Amino acid sequence: MSKTFKLSERLRVATVAEKAGQSRAALEVYQSILERFPGNAKAKAGVKRLSGGSVGLTVDAEMDAVAARGPQLNAALGRISGISDPLAMPESVKRAAPVARGAHVPDSLSVSQMMRQAESARAQRNYADALALYRRVLQVEPENEQAIWLLGLVHHQIGESAVAISTLEGRTGGNIGAICTLAHAYREQGRYDEAIAAFESALERAPHDIEARVDLGDLLAAMGRKEDAIANYEAAIELKPEAGLPYLQIAGVKTFQSHEPLVKKMQSVVQTEKTPLTDKAQIHFALGKALGDSGALSESFENYSAANKLMHDMRPFDMAAHRALLTQIKRPFEADGFARLVLPELRNSPVKPVFIVGMPRSGSSLIEQVLDSHSEVHAAGEIGYLSTIMQRAVSEFAQRPVIFDKALLHDIRDAYLGKLQTSTKGARVITDKNLLNFRYLGVVLAAFPEASVINMVRDPMAICWSIYRHHFAGELLSFAYDAKDIAAFFNSYTDIMAFWRKRFPGRIFDLDYDAFTRDPEQGTRHLLDRCGLAFETGCLDFHENRRAANTASMSQVRQRVYQGSSQEWRRYEAYLGDLKVAIGYGQ
Structure with missing residues (x-):
């Protein structure tokens, strides 16, 4: 059922998940609260507990700075602040503006303090602060393996997989997380053989690593190597039967027959009390698919319903906010004179x-x-370039009068094409x-x-x-x-x-x-x-x-x-x- 964002309910869901030991699910909910309510003390404390650090480098100070700059910020051209580097912008319209890349990090911070604050910033998707902090750590300790890994990881998370590769190649030091991040970056660059080799290298070092096993299966499935993918998913299930993702991924590539042993296994695991809620939801989705394949439609639908109920309780959707966003986005184009906004001239660009x-x-x-x-x-x-740019724009529309004119459209165009050109691989036409x-x-x-x-x-x-x-x-x-x-x-x-x-x-x-x-x-x-x-x-x-x-x-x-x-x-x-x-x- 559609509902608005209820803070008390989200906090309750996060608390229940955290007490049940479901740290990842709890952290996601706390993060979603901070996207809407950046100053919420309980959500900040939750992120701090689960990410092992403080809630951010300059969140409150940056919010004050944004408010102080007000309408004077690039008002002459009506431009969006920071739009030239959209992926350094926060993903929520409510989150504080991040510090610029390469910003000064206080010399008084120790390496351990910088690492904690960087991870907290990354957990809040404040990637610019995280990048600045990890780089500062590496200035002090150039061979810090954790900082090297996490710097590469942030670059991968913001879509800069080529930079992630250059950061990590030859510097993973046997760190499983770093090796897997490098594998994902290879995959994003279409270097599939190297990605497979990296995942296999990680599994040689850590044969019981569930995530690496599933990630390798996902890559093989995406390449059309279905049987190899299933073998990896099944190996992950053997290692951790209550993990929901391997079942879900098998269901995505396999057609089930009646009375398959894996179906009975899923039915047993999903009823086990120790199975985390997120994993139960994933297994219910897998059972819905498996039972539907074999024609047991009533049981199939029951499992789909159970899966969606669990997910909806953890991630309710704010329909009112969605409708308000669409209304705000449409507004500049509702006036009769909106045609003046269109850029009829074609600006030179190597990509379409x-x-x-x-x-x-x-x-x-x-x-x-x-x-x-x-x-x-x-x-x-x-790719998320345009949505990140537009979230920033909508944020500033809400905070101050912004002139929606051709100058602004040129800025949006330049920012988007600038990022897009890093993903061309030499092609003239790029799909988004x-x-x-x-x-x-x-x-x-x-x-x-x-x-x-x-x-x-x-x-x-x-x-x-x-x-x-x-x-x-x-x-x-x-x-x-x-x-x-x-x-x-x-x-x-x-x-x-x-x-x-x-x-x-x-x-x-x-x-x-x-x-x-x-x-x-x-x-x-x-x-x-x-x-x-x-x-x-x-x-x-x-x-x-x-x-x-x-x-x-x-x-x-x-x-x-x-x-x-x-x-x-x-x-x-x-x-x-x-x-x-x-x-x-x-x-």
């Missing part, structure tokens, strides 16, 4: 962005893989598959006149049901764990897309996933044409693309196009009546 937007589970991974199979295209994945960029299409269409925008269209019930039966990492898609929230989010998406189409007629290409699967060659030709690309037959053989897919759809993009997946929800139609009504399906 293609934005793929829409709802999760709408077929976007297939389209991304098709485009990546073109010789002039690099699929950069679900951050689906929730649909919220910011007014800015995209005004600031990037040369960009192509692809909006994924699919049967609404197929989308909503697929969302409900999937587990998503992080809190960004927490609307996914309640049918009413899914419906409300879907309706808000269709509403704002109608608004953008009206404001920018002809600029948005609505790609019908089902029509594409019925005639993939015609669909591919039309897609490439809308992206300004010549047809290449290799795009029809996208399933042979060695690129590792990084989404829940990784197994589908290893197959040829197939039809009928949008009808899967009808097997569960008897349980989905309220959802159909909520999205107006068939009306």
Whole structure:
């Protein structure tokens, strides 16, 4: 059920999780509280306990500094402060502005103090403070293995995988965390053989490391090596039967038959009291998939419902805040004179962005893989550059009058393209598959006149049901764990897309996933044409693309196009009546 952000309830959930020994889940909840309420003492104390340090280097001081600067901050051009380095910006509109990269760290701090404060800053996603602190540690102790690892990890977390590699190569010192971070960075750079070798090196040193085993399985699955992936997941289960993620990942790549031993094992583990709540939720999702495969639909739906109930209790979605954000983003484009904002002139840029937007589970991974199979295209994945820039912009809109003009759009454009050019791998066309960029299409269409925008269209019930039966990492898609929230989010998406189409007629290409699967060659030709690309037959053989897919759809993009997946929800139609009504399906 949709609900607003209730501080007391979130604190209760965090406390219960922490007392149950579920440190990771508790830390996530405390962090989400601080995103909304940066000064909350209980959440600060929780982060401090769980991350082993103080809550931040300069949080309160920076908040005061932002308030003091007020409207004078770049007011002459109406520009967003710090926008030239968007990934140093905090991810929440409520979080304090971070210190600049390379900022001064007091000499009075000891190495242990700097390490504690850096880890606390990283736990709060205040990456700029963390970078400054780790660099300072390495000035004092150049061979500090922990600082080397965590500096590389932060670079990886903010999307700078190439920098992470240069930081860590030859300097991991046998640290398992550092080796695995290097493996992930290799994967992001498409250096898959090196990534596999790094994970295997980590497992040679720590054969009982569950996370490394699962991560290796994920990479192998993403590369289409299904049996090898399953073998790694099964090894992880043997090591830790109550860990939910290996079961979940197996369910993502395997079709279950009736009476499989693994199903009975999951049913037993999920009832065990010592199994953490997050792991129980993951196992319930896996059981929903396994029982659905074997035709036990009632039991399957019961498990999906149990999984979503657990996740929703841990990560309730603030629908009111989401609607308020959309209202604020639309405002500059509602006035009759909004056309003055559009940048009609094409500014010289070596790359052309293609934005793929829409709802999760709408077929976007297939389209991304098709485009990546073109010789002039690099699929950069679900990158967060634009959303980070826009969160910063929305934050300043709320704090002070900001002139939303061409100067601001030029700044947004320059900041985004500056970051995008670090991900090109020499390609002329770069895809950005951050689906929730649909919220910011007014800015995209005004600031990037040369960009192509692809909006994924699919049967609404197929989308909503697929969302409900999937587990998503992080809190960004927490609307996914309640049918009413899914419906409300879907309706808000269709509403704002109608608004953008009206404001920018002809600029948005609505790609019908089902029509594409019925005639993939015609669909591919039309897609490439809308992206300004010549047809290449290799795009029809996208399933042979060695690129590792990084989404829940990784197994589908290893197959040829197939039809009928949008009808899967009808097997569960008897349980989905309220959802159909909520999205107006068939009306």
